[in-house]
Amino acid sequence: MLKIKRRFYICIVVLSYCTALFGQSKQVTELAPGVKKITVGSIDKFTPYSFCDEKPQTAAMEKLKAGKLPFDINNIAVQITDRGVLVDVPLDADEQLYGFGLQIGSFNQRGLRKKPIVNDNPSNDLGYTHGPTTFYISNKGYGILINTTRYTTFYCGTTEKNLATNNIAKATGGGNSVEELYSNKNNAEGYVEADIPGAKGIEVFVFEGPDMISVMQRYNLFSGGGAMPAIWGLGVKYRVKADFKQDQVKNIANYFRNNHIPCDVLGLEPKWQTTAYSCSYVWNPAYFPAPKRLIDSMKLQGFKLNLWEHAFVNPASPLYTPLKKRSGDYLVWGGLVPDFADTSSANIFAAYHDKTFVKEGISGFKMDECDNSNISFGNATWSFPEHSRFPSGIDGEQMHQVFGLLYQKSIYNIYKHANIRTYLDVRASNAFASSYPAVLYSDTYDHDEYIRMVVNSGFSGMLWSPEVRESSTIADLMRRSQTAVLSAQTLYNSWYLKNPPWLQIKIDENNKNQLMDNSKQIEADVRKLLEFRMSLIPYLYDAFADYHYKGIPPFRALVVDYPNDKRTYNVSNEYMIGQSILAAPLTEKQNERKVYLPAGNWYNFNTGEKLAGDSTYTIATSFTELPIFIKEGTILPLAKPVEHVSADTKFEITCRVYGNEATGSLFEDDGVTFDYNKGGYNTISLNYKSRKGTANRKGKYKFNRYFIKSWQVIR
Structure with a gap:
């Protein structure tokens, strides 16, 4: 076995020999500490990892405890046939499996058939989702990622091969009812199978533990480290009605400030453009006659502006001609589908957005419609077909899987190159997206599913927003608001509501300005929840710092x-x-x-x-x-609520101490640039011992954002 000394933890180390397997050579290499790659056959040009520009955070990965697989890595079998590629991964009888992206219909994936495919209306438990990944994690302390953009099916301990070693006695017995016959309650042992039709070779990434959280840390750090959003993004976002005009946006801004309801971001919906399906990316003068004046006036009130759009380019758009020959061979809503797999095409799209919007003060974008039309229905046909072709050589199937990923990458890079942080909304993503500060959302509206998606998001390096729209009852509104406050993004989406949903929960009455009799009381209750969200920002910001530097999902x-x-x-x-x-x-x-x-x-x-x-x-x-x-031994830093977060916001902190001895921390920087990558930050260690609390600040950042005002001990 060839061994090469790793210098600065970057060099690839060949760990294993090449061996004949189904007529193909198999190579195992180490890409980073605890991350190995199996390579067999001819690898596709376009894979999720081929689009990852962020370098692995190898120094941080080296600090993790060394992992050990519960099986020999050479027992992962790869077979190439005239159908495609089949990967077999060993599976113990009591093993539990999680992941496959932002799953909506299932949690523990053991015993399921999963097909993680991008889809605009996730349903059931097959795996269609806004954020599919071919990555799963075992409670035995390892993760497997099949590095492909092709539609892949995983059999998670559901199939049993016809082998000479089968135990004949195992097949005896069983019931005769239809329910019993089709339930397949007997989990098969031995392997997870991944079926990748059309592939001529494959890369299998193996993330070693030793435990689940270490696996997720390795994955996120290998992807470049977790996202570090602008600190204002952890406040409250409110999207206004789709047909609001400039004065109406100002009115809703005044409503928030006059009623002291926290809000950092106002989102503009489709009518801000001259045409939205497909998009012109041109301000609509009938609705927004002076957009720069609006941006500046909102800034004075402490609001950021976020623009809704999608990536299908209307013939009336200034982007149409530059992208005409750099787009797919099919149209969507009469608009071009940019070839984001081609760097020059993505750069043209980004350069226009930079000059037209970002340099004018737009803080972020809502990137809609970048998932596929609902492939579980025959009449859902709005998006481009799987047989589309693009100048880069990628086909429609592969492009669907990574379209949202490449879209957010294109927009994010604008802000990164300008040294300005953002917090984006996106409706599709894929693997290795951990470093992108983009929060997924969905047009589905089942509250139980929204909660499950918060839980599942951590398995994939993705963030999820269980947004609040209208509600069936006051109880529904308040419970949804609680979940939104306890998520990666607190968002109220009123794109079809004239007034905030807490003033009138019914759509028709809301749009007729017929507010509820108890609207002011409900407003006060919502305000209280949103103030708690603002109190939680320092704690959440520290959790995102752990995400970025240590890979721990928040x-x-x-x-x-x-x-x-x-x-x-x-x-x-x-x-x-x-x-x-x-x-x-x-x-x-x-x-x-x-x-x-x-x-x-x-x-x-x-x-x-x-x-x-x-x-x-x-x-x-x-x-x-x-x-x-709250876990015993915790110091929970809660801030005095502010109505919005600005560059010079100072947080007054009350340290809640849970237990006789406790620890906590705060991450302190400017909150809006990438200067933390150059060491421009402080860490504040919080300690409580012997009935005394201390806060020790270390770092190079000169401005003090946090001030410890009091300690509150809870025993």
Whole structure:
């Protein structure tokens, strides 16, 4: 076996020999500490990793504990046939599997057939989703990523091969009902199979643990480190009605400030453009006669502006001619489909946005419609077909899988090159997107599914926004608001509502300005929740710093932190926020719910009650409380609420201490540039011991954003 000394942890080390396998050579190489790659056959030109420009954070990866696979890596079998490629990965009988991107209809994937394909209306549990990845994680402490943009099917312990070694006795018995015959309740042992039709070779990335959280750290750090959004992005975003004019946008801005309701970002919907389906990317003078004046006036009030768009280019757009020969051979809504797989095409698209919008002060974009039309229905035909061809050579199937990924990359790079941070909205993504500050959203509106997507997002290096629109009841509005406050982005999307949804939950009455009799009380209740979100910003910002520097997802399933606790294996409606907060959202249907708390002691945030872990409790949370529990030993830094975050915002911090001894931390920088990459930041270590609290600041950042005002001990 050839060994090469790793210098600066960058060099690729050949770890294994080439061996004949189904007529193909198999090579195993180490790409970074704890990340190995199996290569067999002729690799496609376009793969998810081929589009990842961020370098692996190898120094941080080297600090992780060394992992060890529960099997020999050479036992991962790769077979190339006239159909394509089949990959077999060993699977233990008691192994649990998670991931495949931002899954909506399932959580624990063991025993399922998964086909992670981008789709605009995720449904059921097959795997269609806004954020598909061919990446799964085992509770045994490893992850497998099939590096392909082709439609791939995974059989997660569901198939059993006809082998000479089969145990004949195993097949005896069983029922005769139709339900029993088709349920396939017997999990097959031995392997996960990945079927990649059309491929002539494959790369299999193997991420070693030793535990689940280490796997996810390695994946995120290998992708360049987790996203570090602008600090204002962790506040509140509100999208106005699609047909609002410039004066109406000003009116809604005045409403927020006059009523002291926190809000950082106002989003403009389709009518800001002269044509939206397809897009012109030109301000509509009938609706926005002075856009620069609007941007500047919003800035004076502390608002950022975010523009809705999609990537299909209308013939009336200034981008049409430059992109005509750099787009696919099919149109969408009469517009071009830019070939984002071609760097020059992406640069043309980005350069126009930079000059026209970013340099004028637009803080971000909502990148819509970059997922495929609903492939589970025959009448859903709006997007480009799978047999499309693009000048770069990528085909329609592959382009669908990475279209949203490349779209957000194109927009994000504008801000990165300008040394300005942003926080984007996007409706599709894929693997190795961890470094992009883009939050996924969906037109589906099932609250239970929205909660599950918060939980699943951590398995894929993606962020999820369970946005709030209209609601069926006040309870529905408030429960959805609680979940939004406890997510990566607190977003109210009023694109078809004239007034905020808390003033009138019914669409028709809302748009007739017929507000609810108790609208001011509901407004006050929502304000209280949004103020808590603003209080939580320092804690969330520190969690995102851990995401960037250590690869720890800021939102993740309980099983990630407690992989040996069988009671967490199927908990899909609770999740960790940062290191110390456990969230257990409720829905409209629930006045109370059961909450499982893993080992250790926990505190009810609302009551201060101390609860023993490894137990299940029934909790009741009012509409203005938050269903969260704090781990013992935590210092939770809560800020005095502000109405918006600016470059010079100073946070007054109350340190809530849970237990007799506790620790915490804060990440401090300018919040709006990438200067942290040059060392322009501070870390503040919080400690409480012997009834005394201390805060120690270290770093090169000169401005003090956080001021510790008080300590509150909860025992």
